[in-house]
Amino acid sequence: MIRVLMVDDDPAMLEIAKIFLERSQDIRVDAIESAKEAMVKLKDGHYDVIVSDYVMPEMDGISFLKWVRRQDHDVPFILFTGKGREEVVIEALNHGADYYLQKDSNPQVLYAELTHQIRQAAERQKTKRAVLESEEKYKALFENMNEGFILYEFVRDGEEKPHDYIIRDANPKIKLIADLKPEEAIGKSASEIFRSKIVPFLDIYLKVDETGSPAKFEGYFPSNDRYFSISAFSIGKGEFATIFSDITEQKRMDEGLRRAHKQLQEIIDFLPDATFVIDQERKVIAWNRAIEEMTGVQKDEVMGRSVSSYIEAFYGFNRPILIDSIFSADGEMEGSYSRLGRKGDAIFAEVYVPSLYGGKGGYVWATASPLFDDQGQIVGAIESIRDVTERKIAEMALRETRDYMDNLLHYANAPITVWGPNMKIIRFNRAFERLTGYSAEEMIGQEASVLLPDEGREEAISEIAYTLRGECWDSVEIPIRCKNGGERIVLWNSANIYCEKDRTLMATIIQGQDITDRKRVEEKLIQATKQLLDIIDFLPDPTFVIDQERKVIAWNRAIEEMTGVSKEEIVGEGDYAYGEVFYGMKRPILIDMIFSRDEELESHYHHVKREGETLFAEAYVIPPRTGKGFYVWGTASPLFDGDGETVGAIESIRDVTEIKETEMALQENEERMKLVIEGANLGIWDWNLATGGVVRNRRLLEILGCPEASLAGHVWDQVRIIHPDDLEKVMAARRDHFDGKTKNYMTEYRLKQSDGRWIWVQDRGEVMERDEAGRPLRMAGITQDITEIRQYQEALKEANRKLNLLSSVTRHDIQNQITGLAGYALLLSEILPEDPPMRRYIDGVLELTETINRQVAFTRDYQDMGVKSPEWQPLEEVVGRAAEAVPLVVAKGPGGVAFAVEDGAEGIRVARGKGAGIEVEISTGPVEVFADPLLEKVFSNLLENATRHGGGVTKIRVSFVERGVVGEEGRGKDGGGGVIVVEDDGLGIAAEMKGRIFDQAFGRHTGYGLFLSREILGITGMTIFETGEEGKGARFEIDVPRENYRWCHTP
Missing domain, CATH: 3.30.565.10 (Histidine kinase-like ATPase, C-terminal domain)
Known part of the structure; x- marks a missing residue:
């Protein structure tokens, strides 16, 4: 449905047009009798076409058209009028009308043509909008697609052989490959972009161009160390396109998985405990070196083989072992192990295996756990076997003193542990349990090194090795790793226990003191001090700090640059060394007044101000190192300890040379401007739009005709004396400037002075301040008396008018005389005999009269030049x-x-x-x-x-x-x-x-x-x-x- 807004001041014409147009089922007409009403309609609703008359009261069709276009309405506009003047048509089309139709033809034909134009205009507008929307969608898709897209064209040599290719178009993803924006890359060749003599993937792209078959491959770009999945396809001979996506992370993940798998195999292989892994089919997939040594069975003998292979390696015959319980009920294992338990998914047990170590036998502690895939399904199992034979022997050797040691260890407040000559833990007291979160059951039998964090592990193991060589610890600081992943810092002391018979080392007892909290406080203090020094160092203003003994303890980068004295030269120096840096002599400066008031010292500064404990002062200094003088503004404050005692002071210095020079320059400019304004004889005003108050200079009061009035007045004082014919012009100029339509406010108008005389003035001004909504708050400007200038202009206009009148009268009289002269010449030519000389003279006279006539006409045409x-x-x-x-x-x-x-x-x-x-x-x-x-x-x-x-x-x-x-x-x-x-x-x-x-x-x-x-x-x-x-x-x-x-x- 096409919605039409029809505007005509003739109700009959509107009614007839509405009937004719709405005969078409696809047109609906809103008939409006004035442009003002139509403007309201357009603000409240949407129309597909506007049809407007030209001649209407209040606002004609052209003015209505101009208003529509000023509102950024692109709705088609048809001027439908009885006026057929060419200038109306031209003006309508110049201001954006889409069609022009006269009402003076047959109604049937007229409204058929109007209906056709309405449909055409609406369809064209609909098509235009659809094209714009389609272009925006394509642009958004092209620029925001997840994949990169590049259009290429081959570059051929003198023999028409492709040797390179250039970029014709690309979306923003090209930055991933070339680190260029599309507009930077377009037009550049591959060799230029990738800075390589060998053009990347040229052979692949040539094959795509020759065969027309697309190609998909992975490419590596060394310039940015990235991998891409690239799909190339031909779009015409000599042109091809690629769609690419960054697969660097996927490639690196794959490589990481391969490395992780290899590392896992290596980790298992180098685990100190005998370890093997089986898959879901109970085939061996890992068999480490420790288990080879324990069983005497090599990896190659069992890898990939089924369950019987690893069972026979331990027992020499087929029977269930611990790892099989991962796939079956625990009941099958009962009776096979002396101790059997489960913790979560892990199963652990202890057993004596007589066939180990070539028949020597030994006690083992075994732990079996399932292996899961990403979906949580069991895909295998791992068993770790620890030889605990030595532990068993140590237990028996120490059984005599166990009760005593247990009481001593368990009830001690300090964390205590005992390890054997093999560095395996044999005692772990309750205080140690509280310290680490590990239970004694978890730790006994483990090597002491398991308690050490990764960082500094090797150094700590070396310290433990010293105890095994008979040395003792005396306040040795070694961190301990806790079960929750945290660390505690412990101060250790140790003693060795020897066998009385042969003085062989039986065990080492270690007692610790947890100093974690103390260390943290120390570290925080150190960190706080460092942070404070860093903050001072990076302060933009030159800053230094002194202690109570007037020694420099901080000297930042900015003050190094200002004075030319480095931190290394001054930190730690006392005896007013900082005064020498600024003044070339060791003397007190502003910061020293924090400790004592010195009136003589204050006299060295332009002025000194106190605000509470803080001092402010301004001075001019010339540091000896730089020789460059500048004005500074210093601020000094005391530093207090926890008891409120002054322990030092800090001074911050700001270079205010530019500000001082600016102030002096402003003062000089103000004086110069005052002379200029007084010399130009200008009135100056400053208007507060919120209150209406105006501040004026004395010259403006003289222009207004009230020189004795107050400099502070109200805007109405001036508005009420504006000539009534000029008031609307002045108010319109102000409104246009307030609304932002003009950069400056400027207008000329007449004012009535107190003696009744009218004078011409010119206002120039500008809004100086607006609120958050953009409304003007303050405006300033000048007023100039231009009465004499206007009088000169009027005199010139009057003189020009009189000259044109004189020229017109004179020209008229000359043309009359010339016409008479030409007439006499023509009569002479008719009555004189055919005498060639006489005829030549007559023709000459006629030619001269024609020339004079043209010249007179020429002056008429050009008399308004420049007017x-x-x-x-x-x-x-x-x-x-x-x-x-x-x-x-x-x-x-x-x-x-x-x-x-x-x-x-x-x-x-x-x-x-x-x-x-x-x-x-x-x-x-x-x-x-x-x-x-x-x-x-x-x-x-x-x-x-x-x-x-x-x-x-x-x-x-x-x-x-x-x-x-x-x-x-x-x-x-x-x-x-x-x-x-x-x-x-x-x-x-x-x-x-x-x-x-x-x-x-x-x-x-x-x-x-x-x-x-x-x-x-x-x-x-x-x-x-x-x-x-x-x-x-x-x-x-x-x-x-x-x-x-x-x-x-x-x-």
């Missing part, structure tokens, strides 16, 4: 009107100038004359130039000169180009400017005349045409030159400054 302000003019229309005005050049049709599009060339219009056979081609494009309103006369003169004096001219071409340097003389400037070219195919201008054709009174006819054309162009900074070649036609080039032309969209 009216320059304006923006569409160049194509100006030249068209000029061509229309030249006789025998342009054929006229019903619509004015008849233009025909030649060869379908967009933007080129051709006009052909009937009699002269001269063709005028206008190819300026949609450009406007800023020029005097008499610009059309310039082109009329150029075209007329070509037809009169061109010598066989058949074609005239007018064009516009933008370029940097124009003509052989290089008149234009690089990077800007445009040129209007007027050229013909005639005989051209003789070389000896080129330098004179723009002179005053030169040439045939009036002699002023080109001279005045140059003057008209010069009003807005344009210049004209003749650059053609004699014999090839005349060529005039008009240089247009860059700021005096602009491109416009054609309707």
